[in-house]
Amino acid sequence: MTTLEKAKLWLGDSFDQETKDAVQLLIDSNSPDLEDSFYRELEFGTGGMRGIMGVGTNRLNKYTLGQATQGLANYMLQQFQGEQISVAIAYDVRNNSKEFGKLVADVLTANGIKVLLFKNHRPTPELSFTVRDKKCNGGIVLTASHNPPEYNGYKVYWNDGAQIVPPHDEAIINEVYSVKFEEIKFNGNDDLIEWIGEEQDDVYIDACIENSTYQDVGKGNLNIVFTSIHGTTYTTVPKALEKAGFKKIDLVKEQMIPSGNFPTVDSPNPEEPAALEMAMDLAKITNADIVIGTDPDGDRLGIAVRNLEGEIQLLNGNQCNTILTYYILDQWKKQGKITGKEFIGSTIVTSDIFFDIAEKFGVDCKVGLTGFKWIGKMIRDFEGQEKFVCGGEESFGFMTGDFVRDKDSCGSIILACEIAAWCKANGKTMYEYLIEIYQETGMYYEGLINIVKKGRDGAEEIQNMMKNFRENPPKSLAGSLVEExxxxxxxxxxxxxxxxxxxxxxxxxxxVLIYYTQDGTKVCVRPSGTEPKIKFYVSVKQNLNSKEDFKSTLKSLEQKIEEVRKDLQLN
Known part of the structure; x- marks a missing residue:
């Protein structure tokens, strides 16, 4: 079937007039968007879907969301026969998120499923927490994380509060793709909706504080700058920090205003220094010790601290997680809580430093595929056998304890600020604490190289690149032979x-492909699951004998990453 033929199907009686008019305009104007809107179905992957908003099978809209939700409803009705099924729904600040949240709720209630619907924007980790706290059968959050403003998305959670994993994910996908648009039940039953308000914030915040604090040292003397970058955490993080005992909290007021257009940044991604520029500028005025920003749905966090020159510098995800993990395990050890049956969680694209840290403290380090859903699966798989301590991945995500089964910026921020306060009280910075850790484990340094390839041609080009790297792996990288x-x-x-x-x-x-060289260099290659990118995660390692050697060692590692880039011909 041609793209035009697919588009014309959307002019039928199963679609509302607004949709039909928009499709007809694409056809009449011979718009280049017609091809991209209809050449394929928007992929409902193993955790949900994410895409550009608009009409068409390859866009996020009333009908693709309806199809996904009808398929999920069909599966849940099979799995929980005889039960009053309940699903919690949250949504972030993105354009149309609130409307999409109610739309999804209507499809579920039309199928007899009870919905616990947040009245307003809430972070993804609060949704994960609420699924378990309210004993729901599942959860849904409308978000496209840190993607550009034209995107939105849909993530599905199971009754353990974690994103769906095998066997449920594939089974739900099969149900979704078997739903015809005319079979979607859009006429909801508001009697089956329970509205959730600010009272749930307090329950969630109390759990964050309980699971993320170890000692009360110097909290009143720490200068914090926080920005939600127009996202959902304006509802939780400032309140959580105050409740946890921090006194000096400066907010980037312009960015505390929720907006799906993210007007003050090019990208609402705390992985990028530009997204924290306003916060860093404020930090210069307030003499802040730590700067923190979160993404729109509040699961990722970026942390910037004073470097050796006293300037605010953004840490990468592996550096943040190294500090948080080491500190937690050190506290557990001091409290006598490590028995040999504990584990931390990581992913295949994350730094191998976590194996070294786990070995030092006598715990296991379990590794899964990219994404916190796999860390959530670890927790469920080993529940009652091994105790989960914490987990993280390189893309600025971390979780403390298992009360939330997804990356959680709120608990992680409370923990990070405690560490910063403890460091300051002991005459050092978090950056110097990181260097101390490197002296014990060896210094790891990472670089992420993104190659963007948009549209249909771009997707094919990414496939061909993966095929070539699979069939023709490099013999050496940065002068070291590839051994695995x-x-x-x-x-x-x-x-x-x-x-x-x-x-x-x-x-x-x-x-996913991973190359290991003889000197410990690691390169992971994978297509992004949410953006038109192929990603190269490069990790290099070198011994660090003293704080005085840090700068020269860092320069050497940076040069090695550049050599890897050249060897892989990534321009």
Whole structure:
């Protein structure tokens, strides 16, 4: 079926007049958007979907959301027969998120499913917490995380508060794709909606404080700058910090105003220094010790601290998580809570420093695929056998304890500020604390290289790049021979010295490649699951003997990452 033929199907009686008019305009104007809007179905992946808003099968709209929700409803009705099923729904600040939240609620209630619907914007981790706190069968959050303003998305959670994983994910996908648009039940029943307000914030915040604090040292003397970057955490983080005992909190007021247009930044992504520029400017005025920003749905956080020159510098995700993980395990050890049956969670694209930290403190480090859904699965799989301590991944996500089953900026911010206050009380900065950790574990340094390839042609180009890297792996990187090639799609580990492939089936299949060299360099290659990008995660390592050697060691590691970029021909 041609793109035009697919588009004309949306002129039928199953679609409202507004949708039909928009489709007809695309056809009549011969718009280039017609092809991208209809050439495929918007992928409902293993955690949900994310895409540009607009009409068409490859866009996020009333009908693609309705199809997804009808498929989910059908599956839940099969799984929980005889129960009064309940689903919690939250949404972020993005354009149309509130309307989409009610739309999704209507489809569920039209199928006899009770909905606990937040009255206003709330962070994703609060939704994860609420699923378990309210004993719901599942949860949905409308968000596109840190994507540009034209995007929105839809994530599904199961009754453990974590995003859906096997076997539920594939089964739900099958149900979604079997739903015809005319089968969607849009006529909701408001009698089945329970509205959730600010009272739930307090329950969630109390849990964050309980699971993220260890000592009360110097909290009143820490200067904090916080920005929600127009996102949802304006509802939780300032209140949580005050309740946790911090006194000096300056907010970037212009960015505390929720807006799906994110008017003061090019991208609402705390991974990028530009997103925290206003906060850093405020920090110069207030002499802040720590600057923190969150993404629109409040699960990611960026942390900037004073470097050795006294300037505010954004830490990368691995550096943040190194500090948080080391501190937590150190506190657990001092409190006698480590028995040998504890574990931390990480992902295959995250720094291997977490293996070193886990070994130092006598806990296990479990590793899953990219995304916190896999850390959530670890918690469920080992519940009652091993105690989960904390988990993180390189993309600025962290969680303390298992009360939230997704990355959680609120609890992580409370913890980060406690560490910053403790460091200041002991005459050092968080940055110097990180250097002390590196002296014990070896210094790891990471670089993320994104290659953007948009549209249909871009998707094909990314596929071809993955095919080439799979069939023609590099022989060496930055002067060090490649000794292992892990292919998570084929589930094989090729050991170069043995010229032999070993089966690697402890982690589910995924289109990811990892190269390891003899000197500890690690390069992970994967297409983004949410953006038109192919990503290269580069991690290099070197011993650090003293604080005085830090700058020269850092320069050496930066140069090595640049050599890797050249060897992979990434311009």
């Amino acid at each position: 090639v892990k292919d998570f799609k084929e589930q094989t580990n090729f050991v170069v010295s043995e010229n032999e492939k070993h089966v690697m089936d402890d982690i589910p299949k995924s289109n």
